Amino acid sequence: MADDHVRVTGVPTGLFIGGQWRAASGGATFAVRDPSTGEVLAEVADATPEDGTAALDAAAAAQESWAATPPRTRSDILRRAFDLALEHEDDLAALMTLEMGKPLAESRGEVTYGAEFLRWFSEEAVRIHGDYRTNPEGTGRGIVLRRPVGPVYAITPWNFPLAMATRKIGPALAAGCTVVLKPAELTPLTTLFLVELFRRAGLPDGVLNVVPALDAKGLSAPILADRRLRKLTFTGSTPVGSALLKQAADTVLKTSMELGGNAPLLVFDDADLDQAVEAAMQAKFRNVGEACTAANRFFVQEGIADAFTAALTAKVDAFRIGRGTEDGTTMGPLIDDRAVDKAAALVDDAVQRGARLVTGGERVDRPGTFYAPTVLDDVQPGSDILTTEIFGPVVSITRFATEEEGIRLANDTEYGLVAYAFTGDFRRGQRLAERLETGMLGLNTGVVSNAAFPFGGVKSSGLGREGSHEGIEEYLESVYVLTP
Numbered sequence: 001m002a003d004d005h006v007r008v009t010g011v012p013t014g015l016f017i018g019g020q021w022r023a024a025s026g027g028a029t030f031a032v033r034d035p036s037t038g039e040v041l042a043e044v045a046d047a048t049p050e051d052g053t054a055a056l057d058a059a060a061a062a063q064e065s066w067a068a069t070p071p072r073t074r075s076d077i078l079r080r081a082f083d084l085a086l087e088h089e090d091d092l093a094a095l096m097t098l099e100m101g102k103p104l105a106e107s108r109g110e111v112t113y114g115a116e117f118l119r120w121f122s123e124e125a126v127r128i129h130g131d132y133r134t135n136p137e138g139t140g141r142g143i144v145l146r147r148p149v150g151p152v153y154a155i156t157p158w159n160f161p162l163a164m165a166t167r168k169i170g171p172a173l174a175a176g177c178t179v180v181l182k183p184a185e186l187t188p189l190t191t192l193f194l195v196e197l198f199r200r201a202g203l204p205d206g207v208l209n210v211v212p213a214l215d216a217k218g219l220s221a222p223i224l225a226d227r228r229l230r231k232l233t234f235t236g237s238t239p240v241g242s243a244l245l246k247q248a249a250d251t252v253l254k255t256s257m258e259l260g261g262n263a264p265l266l267v268f269d270d271a272d273l274d275q276a277v278e279a280a281m282q283a284k285f286r287n288v289g290e291a292c293t294a295a296n297r298f299f300v301q302e303g304i305a306d307a308f309t310a311a312l313t314a315k316v317d318a319f320r321i322g323r324g325t326e327d328g329t330t331m332g333p334l335i336d337d338r339a340v341d342k343a344a345a346l347v348d349d350a351v352q353r354g355a356r357l358v359t360g361g362e363r364v365d366r367p368g369t370f371y372a373p374t375v376l377d378d379v380q381p382g383s384d385i386l387t388t389e390i391f392g393p394v395v396s397i398t399r400f401a402t403e404e405e406g407i408r409l410a411n412d413t414e415y416g417l418v419a420y421a422f423t424g425d426f427r428r429g430q431r432l433a434e435r436l437e438t439g440m441l442g443l444n445t446g447v448v449s450n451a452a453f454p455f456g457g458v459k460s461s462g463l464g465r466e467g468s469h470e471g472i473e474e475y476l477e478s479v480y481v482l483t484p
């Protein structure tokens with residue numbers, strides 16, 4: 001082992017295909033690093049395209065029997081996986097913090113949030129119902145069946161390595177679909193451990209397969225071209241989602257896309273200042289700002305702007321930066337150098353175009369990939385930061401005068417995943433719900449994610465929903481039987 005290798009033992013680092021952990025067929029591995037130190041945590045098997053096909057072989061072979069498995073049995077396995085995830089909360093959280101960087105308390109929060117999709121969908125598994133209908137002419141009677149779509153290919157990002165996987169595995173398994181999962185190459189360890197928990201929960205061989213790989217495109221192309229595959233579910237950036245949709249068109253593959261965001265956060269003069277600041281901190285800084293739901297563009301009404309900016313800046317200056325494993329750390333590193341370069345470039349561009357740097361605005365001088373939490377005020381139209389997903393700890397504030405102007409600014413983006421708004425006026429809240437172009441709205445709250453609600457976006461933020469009963473629909477199809 002090289003000198004920069006550290007611990008992480010007892011966690012699977014192979015491919016999981018047909019119920020077996022194994023090496024990649026080419027024998028290759030790739031390194032997973034700790035972003036707070038740059039040290040190598042583990043070497044993980046690097047799946048070849050042949051391994052990808054073998055995983056799909058296993059999923060296709062298991063599909064019929066999994067679909068025929070009684071819903072209660074599928075439900076019980078999901079529930080056992082939920083219990084095991086909570087029993088191993090500390091292990092999962094530690095892995096997440098090591099490979100992704102966020103403080104341990106936040107990683108524990110992701111375990112609770114992510115595991116909930118397993119419990120939620122264990123409960124949905126036994127409530128998949130068709131119906132009986134008559135036609136308006138009175139001449140036909142029909143039974144509508146709900147059937148699993150078939151084998152699923154799931155691709156997940158690095159920013160929530162547990163929750164993005166459970167949001168897909170939960171509903172797919174509940175519906176009776178088998179799965180091939182490709183975790184992000186930067187954070188495969190948490191996902192591999194989760195898959196091991198499914199094995200321990202008694203999931204039959206072939207129902208869930210996992211193929212980490214450095215060459216995501218090379219691995220994915222043959223899987224996507226294979227007509228045995230019936231569904232693609234992707235969470236990641238909009239450009240990659242768009243490229244995958246083009247590939248999916250060739251086989252008319254059913255797809256769900258959870259893509260990028262550019263969330264507006266509106267603060268109106270009549271907002272409760274303390275509540276707005278507290279919630280804005282969560283909406284912006286959860287996961288070091290590396291969340292699709294992160295507030296990207298703050299629009300603050302003129303009458304409250306000075307007080308809001310001052311109160312927010314005081315909280316931002318109180319962050320304690322460090323390794324996520326250290327006591328007292330409230331902000332960890334960004335995922336890699338590219339992420340730091342991107343945040344720095346966006347801040348520099350905004351300042352050059354006339355924004356006022358209130359705090360931060362620099363890299364942190366220590367090993368690892370850290371960027372100081374930053375507040376920019378008076379960000380000017382035309383700044384890159386208003387059109388780009390920041391994915392870092394940077395607040396961009398623009399002031400506005402009227403509700404009409406606030407709504408116009410909020411909607412001025414190709415994205416539409418989530419919006420946040422703070423107001424004491426209930427009628428204004430209703431108007432915002434009807435007029436903001438978004439899949440989700442946090443009204444006087446900074447966190448919208450919850451397994452019981454349909455998570456997803458409009459415009460370039462995606463297609464389909466995850467969570468709630470809508471989430472399982474993505475893995476089902478309707479078949480009707482008509483009789484006279």
Ligand code: NAD
Nearest residue numbers: 156157158183184216217220236237240258259260261292
């Ligand atoms: P990414 O698009 O670079 O990668 C996502 C996944 O796709 C990774 O597993 C990657 O290996 C794989 N991938 C990359 N190119 C591929 C290709 N050509 N073919 C097949 N697979 C490919 O995104 P990322 O940097 O990992 O994640 C950050 C992005 O994800 C942000 O844009 C964020 O907003 C988005 N995201 C969205 C949601 C949501 O629910 N809407 C949730 C989390 C993250």
